[in-house]
Amino acid sequence: MKVHYETAGDGDVVVLSNSIGSNLRMWEPQVKPLTDNGFRVVRYDTRGHGSSPVPPGPYSISDLGRDVVELLDTLGVESAHFVGLSLGGMTGAWLGQHAPTRIRSLALTFTSVKPGNVDMWTGRAKQVRAEGMATIAEGSIGRWFTPDWISANPELAEELRQMTATTPAEGYASCCEAIAGLDLTAGLGTITAPTLVISGADDAALPPSHGQVIADGIPGAKFEVIDHAAHLGSYQQAGKFTELLLEHLKGAR
Numbered sequence: 001m002k003v004h005y006e007t008a009g010d011g012d013v014v015v016l017s018n019s020i021g022s023n024l025r026m027w028e029p030q031v032k033p034l035t036d037n038g039f040r041v042v043r044y045d046t047r048g049h050g051s052s053p054v055p056p057g058p059y060s061i062s063d064l065g066r067d068v069v070e071l072l073d074t075l076g077v078e079s080a081h082f083v084g085l086s087l088g089g090m091t092g093a094w095l096g097q098h099a100p101t102r103i104r105s106l107a108l109t110f111t112s113v114k115p116g117n118v119d120m121w122t123g124r125a126k127q128v129r130a131e132g133m134a135t136i137a138e139g140s141i142g143r144w145f146t147p148d149w150i151s152a153n154p155e156l157a158e159e160l161r162q163m164t165a166t167t168p169a170e171g172y173a174s175c176c177e178a179i180a181g182l183d184l185t186a187g188l189g190t191i192t193a194p195t196l197v198i199s200g201a202d203d204a205a206l207p208p209s210h211g212q213v214i215a216d217g218i219p220g221a222k223f224e225v226i227d228h229a230a231h232l233g234s235y236q237q238a239g240k241f242t243e244l245l246l247e248h249l250k251g252a253r
């Protein structure tokens with residue numbers, strides 16, 4: 001499936017992959033630092049999100065991974081650095097296992113290879129298909145940011161709440177179904193790409209224990225935990241997140 005994407009800058013390609021309920025705009029804080037450091041940023045909307053197509057679900061993690069391979073084919077890019085947050089990180093873990101020749105390095109952030117809570121994810125899919133996105137959008141903001149960040153940044157928080165509220169319900173639900181029951185643990189040891197794993201100390205959705213499993217499973221992976229970061233730590237602690245990412249990407253050049 002051809003997903004919607006935007007590119008910026010010149011140099012080695014870095015693909016940025018969004019979390020569930022967001023779109024490529026979530027990477028706004030990273031675009032300038034990456035292009036200023038000689039990378040070509042390719043950010044895309046995961047299927048069912050933003051301006052990408054919304055085929056009827058359920059989707060699987062291999063659907064999401066194959067969309068990235070098709071995107072690289074479209075761009076004529078043999079291999080790219082891949083940075084994913086949450087659902088994007090799960091897509092990255094699939095790519096590292098199933099399309100290793102297309103992946104130069106991986107940054108798997110605020111994510112998991114075995115999220116668990118199967119009933120919660122299937123229940124969320126059912127709720128969204130029945131009621132739409134409004135209730136889910138309220139809940140997302142509470143998981144994405146700590147209460148003090150929301151109080152200090154009310155306009156940004158509202159903008160990001162709108163990002164979730166305007167996500168197509170069928171797309172969101174179908175991605176919940178890709179997460180439900182997911183378990184990519186067994187293949188972690190086959191990943192050969194240089195990998196950075198980042199978790200957030202205040203991420204109640206996918207706490208650092210999930211990142212630790214990934215880092216323990218991938219040979220040579222580096223693991224960092226960012227303080228004062230909830231689930232959308234790339235936004236809440238954009239400075240620290242981008243610093244870690246640039247160090248990793250420059251080391252994998």
Ligand SMILES: O=C(O)CC1=CCC(=O)O1
Binds near residue numbers: 019206
């Ligand atoms: O929104 C959430 O519940 C947290 C989350 C898990 C996977 C993802 O992309 O976001």
